[in-house]
Amino acid sequence: ETGVTQSPTHLIKTRGQQVTLRCSSQSGHNTVSWYQQALGQGPQFIFQYYREEENGRGNFPPRFSGLQFPNYSSELNVNALELDDSALYLCASSDARDRTYNEQFFGPGTRLTVL
Amino acid sequence: DAKTTQPTSMDCAEGRAANLPCNHSTISGNEYVYWYRQIHSQGPQYIIHGLKNNETNEMASLIITEDRKSSTLILPHATLRDTAVYYCIVITQGGSEKLVFGKGMKLTVNP
Numbered sequence: 001e002t003g004v005t006q007s008p009t010h011l012i013k014t015r016g017q018q019v020t021l022r023c024s025s026q027s028g029h030n031t032v033s034w035y036q037q038a039l040g041q042g043p044q045f046i047f048q049y050y051r052e053e054e055n056g057r058g059n060f061p062p063r064f065s066g067l068q069f070p071n072y073s074s075e076l077n078v079n080a081l082e083l084d085d086s087a088l089y090l091c092a093s094s095d096a097r098d099r100t101y102n103e104q105f106f107g108p109g110t111r112l113t114v115l
Numbered sequence: 116d117a118k119t120t121q122p123t124s125m126d127c128a129e130g131r132a133a134n135l136p137c138n139h140s141t142i143s144g145n146e147y148v149y150w151y152r153q154i155h156s157q158g159p160q161y162i163i164h165g166l167k168n169n170e171t172n173e174m175a176s177l178i179i180t181e182d183r184k185s186s187t188l189i190l191p192h193a194t195l196r197d198t199a200v201y202y203c204i205v206i207t208q209g210g211s212e213k214l215v216f217g218k219g220m221k222l223t224v225n226p
Binding site for chain 1: 147149156157158159161164174176200203207208212213214216217218219
């Protein structure tokens with residue numbers, strides 16, 4: 001069973017640029033959630049994708065967007081990068097068909113630095 | 116906003132039990148208590164969850180008070196590898212509900 005993987009591990013961008021982060025979900029999982037974690041804070045929910053459709057969104061502006069592909073992998077896109085976007089971006093996968101519990105499996109994250 | 120409050124930090128001696136408290140006084144009847152932890156430079160990891168009964172698995176035990184307004188995560192024999200930030204989260208059982216993290220509690224296990 002393959003765990004959740006994310007790429008790249010680290011990324012440095014400048015203000016105004018655009019970035020795409022990628023996530024491969026755990027085998028058999030159909031739901032991907034993205035979180036942003038600023039330094040010293042807990043992760044904050046960005047949005048969730050289920051069967052290629054957005055299935056809930058946190059308090060993030062529209063320049064944060066995403067995609068989920070038929071193989072359940074996912075992308076997070078951020079346009080017009082701002083300095084405050086510097087954070088660890090975490091992807092978590094889960095199986096929405098299992099309604100007995102809510103374990104989400106997290107990847108190691110992508111560390112984004114905006115200069 | 117997170118529905119839970121935890122101490123900012125706690126120390127524990129290696130080999131001793133670590134008891135991590137969490138207050139969730141506004142918990143609803145259909146909400147569960149979940150615990151995750153995040154070891155430095157890694158993604159959060161699920162530990163355990165419960166509704167109203169005490170629960171135990173290979174990682175930890177979860178004790179929930181009878182009124183369900185607080186709980187305690189117990190690591191029976193803490194090791195250095197248990198040093199991490201621990202998050203107590205209250206959510207409804209929904210399969211893939213979004214997790215609302217607070218700042219968590221930093222547990223440091225000392226040799």
